[in-house]
Amino acid sequence: MTVKVLVLSGYGINSETESKYVFDLLGAKAEIVHINDLISGEKKLNDYRIIFFPGGFAYGDDLGSGLAYANKIKNNLWNEVKEFVEKDNLVIAVCNGFQIMANLGLVPAFDSDYGKVNVALQHNETARYIDRWVDIKANKKNKSIWLKDIDELSMPVSHGEGKFYAEPEILDKLEEKGLIAFNYVKGNICNYQNLKANPNGSLKDIAGITDESGRILGMMPHPERGFQFTNRPDWPLLKEKLKRNGKKLPEFNDSMKIFENAVNYFK
């Protein structure tokens, strides 16, 4: 059966097109749905198995990233969202989506207490927006379905408020329970471009976390934006090397793996 994916949009969300595209490419059926159509009841969360909270600038991030959009969900859709995540469904939230989800308390949601806000994404340590590529390493301790068979991936980040923050005891608990999904590391791209691993000053180099069920993933880097081979900053060099070795260019970047895991989960 083809799995149905709801890609949320509206009020400044801006990555819905590529977010839908990657799922469709893998055989899922993704649909972009404006939040107001969920609120009005025209569309129902129950009709889908995966929700994608894409990146963007919901409400211009005016009140702090993701806050106003999270409030809109809390004020109007909270019961439906809670019901959705308590079932055997998947949620991925990227960048602004992750900020929204942190404000909603969907991750880490210790002891399945969905709604309790425990972590935050604050201004980058430079207090400046940053757009660059990063390398992230999956936490072996985290058994989330989203991370299956993933070791290290490269993809872009693009945010002004991406510094992962939580109180020390929360950080300890995240580690203890294995809820950290990805850490920034100095991998292929950082070595290629001579960039430091952590782009924003995130505590413990945290790039993404999951809830305890592992079905909900929130992350700052954008797997959907870097999914093609020619999105990689190093593709021209890789191309030259591959060509001289008589090899073909791959079509996709490694970040596609995240979405493959989700689609395979429902196969």
Add this chain to the structure above:
Amino acid sequence: MAHRIEVKYKVFDTREKVKEKELKNSGFLIETVELTDCFTLDFNLSEKELQKIAEMISNPVLQEFKINAQLAGKEFDYAIEIGFLPGVTDNLGNTAKEAVQDLLKKKFEEGVYSSQIYFIKGINSKNDAEKIADSLFNPLIQSAKIKSKKEFETGNEMNLIIPKVELKANPETSEVNLNLSEKELIKLGKEGIMDEDESRRGPLALNLTYLNSIKDYFKKEKRNPTDIELESLAQTWSEHCKHTIFRDPIEKVKDGLFKTFIRGATEKIRKEKGSKDFCVSVFSDNSGGIIFDENYLVTDKAETHNSPSALDPFGGAITGIVGVNRDTIGFGIGAKPIINKYGFCFADPKDSTPIYKGENFSQKMLSPKRILEGVISGVKVGGNCSGIPCPQGFMLFDERYKGKPLVFVGTIGLIPRKINGKLSHEKKAMPGDLIVMLGGRVGQDGIHGATFSSEVMDSKSPMAAVQIGDPITQKKFSDAIIKEARDLGLYNSITDNGAGGLSCSVSEMAKESGGCLVQLEKVPLKYPNLEPWKIWISESQERMTLSIPEKNWIKFKKIMDKRGVEATVIGKFTNSGKCIVEFNGEKIMELEMDFLHEGLPKIPLKTKYDKPKNEEPEFKEPELNEALIEMLSRNNIAGNEFISMQFDHEVLAGSVIKPLQGKGRINGDATVTKPLLNSKKAVILTQALNPTYSDIDTYHMSASSIDSAVRNAIASGADLNHLALLDNFCWCSSNEMQRLGELKSAVKACYDYAIIYGTPYISGKDSMFNDFKGFNEKGNPIKISVPPTLLISAIGVINDAEKSISIDAKIAGDLIYVLGKTFNELGASEYYAMIGEKHGKKFIGNNVPKVNAEKNKKMYLSFMKANEKELISSAISVHRGGLLVALSKTAMSGMLGMEVSLEKLKTETKRNDFTLFSESQGRILLTVNPEKQKEFEELMKGNEFSLIGKIREDEKFIVKGINGKEIINSDVNKMLEAYKKTFKEY
């Protein structure tokens, strides 16, 4: 009663540290900075409601809040609160209000206003506090309150800033008497209509000839014009809207410069291309449109927003970028904005000598550094928040951009060629259609923008011209139009509200139907009692005007309601031949459409062009290792990755060649983007300008800008057969014959070179008065005029993104070639400027680079063939800074050394420094796999090219001179450090 909620970080707030560092770097001897965000809610709320709101607008992990109480800094000497002036767009306040309404499920009439308090420790006196406040706010848009700790703790007046706009009730329309003396008429044109209190409303920018035509028209009508009629004519006839200098006859060029040379070139090229013509909609719409593939068009438009950016850099720039996005949404029946680009011409940010707009050291202008920072921030917020990638751009510095910076912003759009079976680029408002205004509301921000920018900036330039964009309001309607309403075929025509506001958008669309009838009282306002003439010409942002058949209105309105977008019927399109405006049932404007649009008389222009004879610089060849390092760190050569890394260039997932290339992260000249995720086709974008060459000859300035743009594109993999150009002229003092002579010559070159390359112009814009009249640091009058500047942008379509070429050297042993020939062409070069500065002089010279387009074209076509076979590993266009800069960028981006010898270079130069720094056009530097040498050279036969060396395995950068002796022995790491240090702290 008004309430106030204050929010402050309880954990480390990065913004505080950064502000602290900024202030310290600016020389203030402060210790610490703390920040509190304040929200003033100007309506009644219960305690319970306030608690709920405060919890909602703060983050429990990071922040704490207080309600109707102060949340002061822990340690401070002074508190400085910055809020907005009445009527200035307050995005934070507006979002807070929307969130509060959603939370409480209530509607409020009054507003929510945001402000920020800086608590600063280490300030000793009120005087110092005032100086610091000066650097924190812009008095044109904000207000500041300063209090010592003691004052703060005892008084509570700081607690409320309520910048509400209150206007006189019952606004009226007045008559304007044109039976004035010539002197008075001139004054009316220059300073505007006089109000009862004898103050003037601001420039109409109508000259005597125009005013006399208007006078004649109303004599026939047997009445005086109303204020709104005169204001409306002033907008429509402004240089900004009608481009009269490009339109009017100019000596033997009877049809004017635009028709003859720009459109003339395009028409000729299209004819010659015949069935291969890729132009679809040129010069007739908000953007130009060309074929992308069999199903899609791409559109392009570049704008400037110079005058507003001089006064409020952030507001000016954000309004610019968000405004040019609307030129995309307003193309045909609505294209989707997919790529932004920018270009900034500034004065040296290190220049801290003040200049003033007013006498006696009044109206101090912002420093070049603040302008730079504000403009970059404005484009960043506007572009990033709109979800449009901005990979492409440049910065260029010259002291003559100190009075007015040039802020270029552009947007590429994508639209299906056919929508509902109809050609998407065609649109027509029909008689009977409703006139619908969509998006933001109207206020008195942006009055006289169009006429203001058609004048020299001086002490009388209006403050009301300043606006701040709101990208999210625009994003909402952009999505609602492009992703929903458009494809349902609900409207017949659409256009953007830009310069001149409704007065221009409605009357432009009324040309399609043949007239209009507007009920101005229906226009939704930001606050009550706005005078009718202001409603009509206000340039309040984020608005579109649409023409909607009555039967579709309810369906359209429903979609907009669902998406939180305000849409209002403000009248009807007619075929009455008249533009009629009513206000509360009273007719306040009735102009013949013909007169409104075609009534402005043509004024024949006269020119002269006395070409300057510059002194030929004489100096000895310097030590070249040093010259190399110095050149790489010059403002005009150095890297600006701080911009590239804060402008989102990855959103929409189409990036192929990014703003920073290779291991070394070097700014390239062109970027490549895939608009469609399921197609390999891509667009190549680049921009080029050589304003210093205008100091020698504007014809060659223009020619080299065109060649540079074409060459940048070719070097990145473009197809010359599918490459279009845009022209943006930013001139100065265009009422002087000499300046017009320079202009004519430059435009003539536009024709000559585009014809040879077969690259049509598809859109363009001009800004003719980039002059500043004011006073210098000694209080003496000065005029600063920008150098005559022509920005040429190129947009090309390629079939396979994987065949685009990056600039970085890739593999050791690769051969280094230079295509084209080097001449002794250092006139107005970056090198002469650099040496001149050492001598405390301005070195210009006379040997301006000249373009041999026929020869270049042949070479570019050969290059394309070589690239089709994927023989080229890296390529870079040689321009500002010459061959040595191009070699350096190739090496630094690849983080690989090289060894080259000028002995084998095809050159006419006799000195090593001239050879390395000449800016001769038509040259491309590239690297080739040695195994492909034969094949490559075979393909390049018949062109001038030189094999000058090869890529090394290590990071040594070695250059041998024309006599074979080593002249440079450097290291890529050291070069990279020089290249990056200039803007490192930005």
